[in-house]
Amino acid sequence: MKKFFMIVPQQPVKINAEGKIIRDDLRYSKYEAVGNSKLDYKETRFPILTLLNAYADQGEKIRIVAAVPDTPQCYIHLEQLKEEVAELQQEKGFLCDEVESFPFTYSGDVNAQIELFQKLLNYMEDNDTLYACLTYGNKPMPIAELMALQYGYRVMNNVSIGCLVYGEVDHSATPTPKTVTDRVTGKPKVIDEYPMRVFDITALIQLDEIVRLLADQKIKNPKEVLDRILEL
Numbered sequence: 001m002k003k004f005f006m007i008v009p010q011q012p013v014k015i016n017a018e019g020k021i022i023r024d025d026l027r028y029s030k031y032e033a034v035g036n037s038k039l040d041y042k043e044t045r046f047p048i049l050t051l052l053n054a055y056a057d058q059g060e061k062i063r064i065v066a067a068v069p070d071t072p073q074c075y076i077h078l079e080q081l082k083e084e085v086a087e088l089q090q091e092k093g094f095l096c097d098e099v100e101s102f103p104f105t106y107s108g109d110v111n112a113q114i115e116l117f118q119k120l121l122n123y124m125e126d127n128d129t130l131y132a133c134l135t136y137g138n139k140p141m142p143i144a145e146l147m148a149l150q151y152g153y154r155v156m157n158n159v160s161i162g163c164l165v166y167g168e169v170d171h172s173a174t175p176t177p178k179t180v181t182d183r184v185t186g187k188p189k190v191i192d193e194y195p196m197r198v199f200d201i202t203a204l205i206q207l208d209e210i211v212r213l214l215a216d217q218k219i220k221n222p223k224e225v226l227d228r229i230l231e232l
Contacts, residue, residue, distance in 0.1 A: 001061065001062065001128055002060065002063075002128075002129045002131060003062065003063045004052060004062065004063070004131045004132070004133075005065050005123070005130070005132040005145065006048040006066055006067070006132065006133040006135075006136065007066075007067045007069070007135075007136045007137035007141050007145060008066050008067065008078050008101075008136065009026055009045075009046075009077050009137075010069055011024070011026040011077070012025045013025070013026075021076070024076075026077055026080070028043040029045070029169075029196040030042065031044070031047060031196045031197055032197045033050065033198055034198065034199045036163070036200035038055075039051070039165060039198050041053045041054075044084060045081075046080075046084060047166070047167030047198050048064075048081075048135075048165070049085070049088060050165060050167075050198050051132075051165055052085065053092065054163070055163060057094060058092060058093035059093060060094050061094075062095065062096050063123070064100065065099075065100045065101070065102075065123045066099055066100070067101070067104060067116055067119065067145070068101050068102065068103045069103075069137065069141070070103045070104065070106050078099075082098075085099055100123070104116045104119055108138050112140075113140045113143065113144035116144045116145065116148075117144045117148045117151075120145060121151065121152060124148070124152035124159065125156065126156050126159065127157065127159070128152070128159050129159075130149050130160070130161050130162060131161075131163050131164070132145060132165075134164060134166050135167040146164075146204075161202060163202050164201050164205065166198070167196070167197070167199075168196065168197045169194050169195075169196055170194050170196070170197065171194055173195050175193055175194050176193045177193070210225075214226075
């Protein structure tokens with residue numbers, strides 16, 4: 001079965017006394033697809049939608065798993081994710097009962113990453129094709145997510161990696177002022193728009209397998225071998 005994994009983002013959300021969202025730093029953006037034209041998609045807050053649009057086929061049963069850092073704003077963003085997935089599911093016609101989710105400790109320490117690793121493995125089975133977005137979470141979290149994907153790929157029977165993506169905001173570029181309608185207030189506002197890209201980084205898994213083999217062979221300078229492989 002195709003399974004899609006992600007970590008829910010932690011961008012700040014401000015709520016007023018009536019429980020209404022009055023500020024949400026998680027923006028809709030159009031991600032330019034880099035390295036894989038299938039990832040081209042409309043504006044979204046979640047780069048995993050580019051994966052779902054590209055690889056979840058009409059009539060196909062899939063599972064979507066969201067790891068939720070245990071903070072209030074993440075649960076708000078989880079509900080937003082569910083809304084976008086439901087909209088895309090209506091358009092594409094893939095079959096998914098729900099966006100499955102599990103909480104884990106929000107922390108940068110090793111114990112939290114081991115918790116995330118172990119909980120992700122609970123959703124992986126023989127004969128799966130794994131897809132994942134490695135965009136969100138504090139810096140150690142996508143590492144733990146990638147470790148889980150690699151472990152499932154190496155240990156379980158007939159498991160393959162379908163596609164991994166990373167969504168980037170290019171803050172090194174000069175932003176372009178853009179007038180948009182605030183989706184919270186409904187009023188126009190001017191924002192600084194930075195270039196947004198979604199990268200297909202699946203080759204990192206393949207490169208890691210090659211590096212492991214080279215290390216097993218005690219090759220101290222792998223550059224020449226890697227250069228030859230990259231030329232193929």
